[in-house]
Amino acid sequence: MNLSSTRIIYALCAIAFVVILIRAYGNVKGPEALQATLPQAEVEAFAKEQLNAVQSRSFSENIELCGIIFESADATLGMGRKTGGSEATCDLIYYDEPGMVPVASFHTHGSYGPQYDSEVPSIQDIQSDMASGIDGYVATPGGRFWHIDHETGTARLICGEGCLVQDPKYRSCAADRIEQRYTVQSLAQRSNAPDPAC
Numbered sequence: 001m002n003l004s005s006t007r008i009i010y011a012l013c014a015i016a017f018v019v020i021l022i023r024a025y026g027n028v029k030g031p032e033a034l035q036a037t038l039p040q041a042e043v044e045a046f047a048k049e050q051l052n053a054v055q056s057r058s059f060s061e062n063i064e065l066c067g068i069i070f071e072s073a074d075a076t077l078g079m080g081r082k083t084g085g086s087e088a089t090c091d092l093i094y095y096d097e098p099g100m101v102p103v104a105s106f107h108t109h110g111s112y113g114p115q116y117d118s119e120v121p122s123i124q125d126i127q128s129d130m131a132s133g134i135d136g137y138v139a140t141p142g143g144r145f146w147h148i149d150h151e152t153g154t155a156r157l158i159c160g161e162g163c164l165v166q167d168p169k170y171r172s173c174a175a176d177r178i179e180q181r182y183t184v185q186s187l188a189q190r191s192n193a194p195d196p197a198c
Contacts, residue, residue, distance in 0.1 A: 036071045036103045040135075043069060044158065046077045047106045047137035048145055055139055055165035058108035066107035068134075073099035105129060105136040112141035112170040114198070119178055121146050121155040123187045141167040144178070155182045173198035 047069060054065045068080040078100070107125075109118040119140045129136035129150045136148035138155070143166035145158045157180045161172060175196035179186070 036101050037075055038071055038077065038103070043071075043077065043104050043135075044137070044147065046079075047104055048158075048164070050079055051106055051108060051137060051139035051145065052164050054108060055143075055167075058139075059111040059141065059167040059169070062111045064108050064110050066105065068102050069104045069106060070100040071103050077103075102132075102134050104134055105132065106138070107136070108139045109141060112167040117191065119144055119161075119176065120182060120187065120190065121148055123184050123191075126153055126155055126182075126184050126187070139164050141170045142172065143170075153184055155187075156180065171198070 050067065050069070058065050070078055070080065072078055105128075109116070112118070119142050121136075121138045125136060125138055126148055129148045130153050133150055135150050138146040138148065140146070143162045143164040144160055145163045146155050147158050148155045157178065160178070173196055175198055177196075182190070
């Protein structure tokens with residue numbers, strides 16, 4: 001290889017390195033880009049729509065489905081890729097892209113099964129939203145729709161049985177009292193209580 005070829009290769013490498021640096025610098029968000037502006041009611045309505053759309057798949061495949069809702073720089077809501085989990089878990093895929101800020105997580109509770117207390121959020125649901133620093137929305141096989149407030153560590157029932165698409169296998173249980181609000185502590189008490197006679 002002669003001297004001019006070596007110089008050309010070095011010049012191309014230097015140009016590629018500068019392009020990489022410029023792109024990396026352009027992907028760094030300033031503090032103003034990290035501010036969500038849309039009201040919670042709008043995020044809630046969007047989450048309800050997304051959960052309603054995936055409930056039937058969640059039932060038929062007997063898996064939890066989950067995703068992240070983000071707000072774009074133009075103040076519109078979008079959704080990251082929906083992820084399929086297992087019968088009782090789903091690992092969210094987080095991302096940090098320029099011009100979009102995560103505002104909430106959402107997930108289903110799979111299909112109806114008497115072995116799971118799936119009509120309420122789990123302790124892990126609340127703890128994971130608290131750890132991630134964003135609110136969460138949960139859909140149950142009975143069609144209940146929950147909001148998890150990551151700051152207070154509480155789950156609030158937005159609307160009850162049949163509010164969302166319901167699993168055809170779901171069986172309502174009058175003896176299973178569903179509260180309007182739960183904390184980690186009250187969910188722990190619920191899990192230690194005797195199973196309702198359904």
